Amino acid sequence: xxxxxxxxxAIHESGLREEAHGALRFPTYDSAAFxxxxxxxxxxxxxxxxxxxxxxxxxxxxxxxFERKIAALEGGVASVAVASGMAAISTTFLNLLAxxxxxxxxxxxxxxTYTLFKKILTPFGVExxxxxxxxxxxxxxxxxxxxxxxxxxxxxxxxxIVPDFAGIASIAAKHRIPVIADGTVTxxxxxxxxxxxxxxxxxSTTKYISGGASSMGGVIVDLGNFDWTQIPALADxxxxxxxxxxxxxxxxxxxxxxxxxxxxxxxxxxxxLETLSLRMERICANxxxxxxFLSTHxxxxxxxYPGLPSSPFYDLARKQYSGFGGGIVSLNLFNRxxxxxxxxxxxxxxxxxxxxxxxxxxxxxxxxxxxxxxEAELKNLGLDDTLIRISFGIEDIDDLREDIAxxxxxxxxx
Amino acid sequence: MKLLINGNPEExxxxxxxxxxxxxKKVADPDMVTVExxxxxxxxxxxxxxxxKEGDTVEFLYFMGGGSxx
Numbered sequence: 033x034x035x036x037x038x039x040x041x042a043i044h045e046s047g048l049r050e051e052a053h054g055a056l057r058f059p060t061y062d063s064a065a066f067x068x069x070x071x072x073x074x075x076x077x078x079x080x081x082x083x084x085x086x087x088x089x090x091x092x093x094x095x096x097x098f099e100r101k102i103a104a105l106e107g108g109v110a111s112v113a114v115a116s117g118m119a120a121i122s123t124t125f126l127n128l129l130a131x132x133x134x135x136x137x138x139x140x141x142x143x144x145t146y147t148l149f150k151k152i153l154t155p156f157g158v159e160x161x162x163x164x165x166x167x168x169x170x171x172x173x174x175x176x177x178x179x180x181x182x183x184x185x186x187x188x189x190x191x192x193i194v195p196d197f198a199g200i201a202s203i204a205a206k207h208r209i210p211v212i213a214d215g216t217v218t219x220x221x222x223x224x225x226x227x228x229x230x231x232x233x234x235x236s237t238t239k240y241i242s243g244g245a246s247s248m249g250g251v252i253v254d255l256g257n258f259d260w261t262q263i264p265a266l267a268d269x270x271x272x273x274x275x276x277x278x279x280x281x282x283x284x285x286x287x288x289x290x291x292x293x294x295x296x297x298x299x300x301x302x303x304x305l306e307t308l309s310l311r312m313e314r315i316c317a318n319x320x321x322x323x324x325f326l327s328t329h330x331x332x333x334x335x336x337y338p339g340l341p342s343s344p345f346y347d348l349a350r351k352q353y354s355g356f357g358g359g360i361v362s363l364n365l366f367n368r369x370x371x372x373x374x375x376x377x378x379x380x381x382x383x384x385x386x387x388x389x390x391x392x393x394x395x396x397x398x399x400x401x402x403x404x405x406x407e408a409e410l411k412n413l414g415l416d417d418t419l420i421r422i423s424f425g426i427e428d429i430d431d432l433r434e435d436i437a438x439x440x441x442x443x444x445x446x
Numbered sequence: 447m448k449l450l451i452n453g454n455p456e457e458x459x460x461x462x463x464x465x466x467x468x469x470x471k472k473v474a475d476p477d478m479v480t481v482e483x484x485x486x487x488x489x490x491x492x493x494x495x496x497x498x499k500e501g502d503t504v505e506f507l508y509f510m511g512g513g514s515x516x
Contacts, residue, residue, distance in 0.1 A: 076452070077510070080507045080508050080509065080510075081452045081453075081505065081506060081507065081508070082474075082508065083474040083475045083478065083479070083508045083510060084508075084510065085510060086510070090510065091510040109490075110478070271486070271487050272480065272487050273487055273489050274489055274490065275480055275487070275490075278509065279480075279509060282509035282510075283509060
């Protein structure tokens, strides 16, 4: 049967058990625990023989509905929803790694992810080897017998670097290690991760998926295309074959580290997912139009946006991301003071640290999401203190252009 | 045909694939179940080809409960 379109599936895909009252909107089961008819039923549930929810830290019907919808849209085996995007990344690596092992990460990264790898995993004996996403030879050279994964963002935040997934997946397959992609900024609508050789895709669902920054959340999707018997940390679960990653995640790491998604947030994010495609098209159109405008403005030193024909990543982004360039534009002004003047003059655009909202949001990266990073660390991440990140929303383009133009008129460099 | 399903003796008629057994026994959430046949976990893609035999031990397992036996 022909597969239905993304938006139709986002709305109608469920795989859910029947809802008691036939409600078209699956309800929020805001309950910590679930009761059982008998001690035998309870025992069967706890031994895994019965498909029952027992405790919301472990599973919940509303969260389950969200997980199934995401897994279906990604074409994955199954997914696990967690409390935030950072929980999705940390939980994934806790599931895969042991002391003495290492991962390869592309160097241009979100600050929180960099700190997780550099400051939190290192004391547990896990090394992260940072390499430039554009340098496939360096990625391969960094791999050794203890490497357990290659991690990259689909478009780095806020560096706007686009990795070549075909190239990375080819190297990973040769060395039998999985590719883990943070697809937050591209969403399942722009990027079909499985088609480009990704094995695990994670998302901060707080962003575009939540539909207006309504709630925190994250998700981990196993795309069902990796032989998990290659991963020593999953040894006790190798007998589950294609389900080994998810089996350990569900039975140990996810449940015992306690990063469960709240049912209320799962409800909001299921709702948000239904309109994802509509919002992404508008957001990408706004970002593309404003990137063109900014790239010719005399107060702007440079613009990084993979949807600009002048971007070195233009062709790759078009190929990988369904012809879209994403919703985030990074720009450099001439100095930090100008960045602050620009931000302070904005009125339609909000000064805020999130991305993927319906509202357009802007920030000065070095003093906010990278606050506390040294100059050398910023340089290694490909950043400096003249960078502003703008996450475009769904406002009318004329209002965005007028607001940003008037804010740029106030910078000293003009 | 006599089988041991989730520790309980049960009977089914005819030679069934695992996929057919899931339907016959009205197993909940068949898309989420993991099947163990005589101590070996089966790949989902094999559900349509592997057939059960007399005396087989079958476990239907989920990762939703609270314990860690799975």
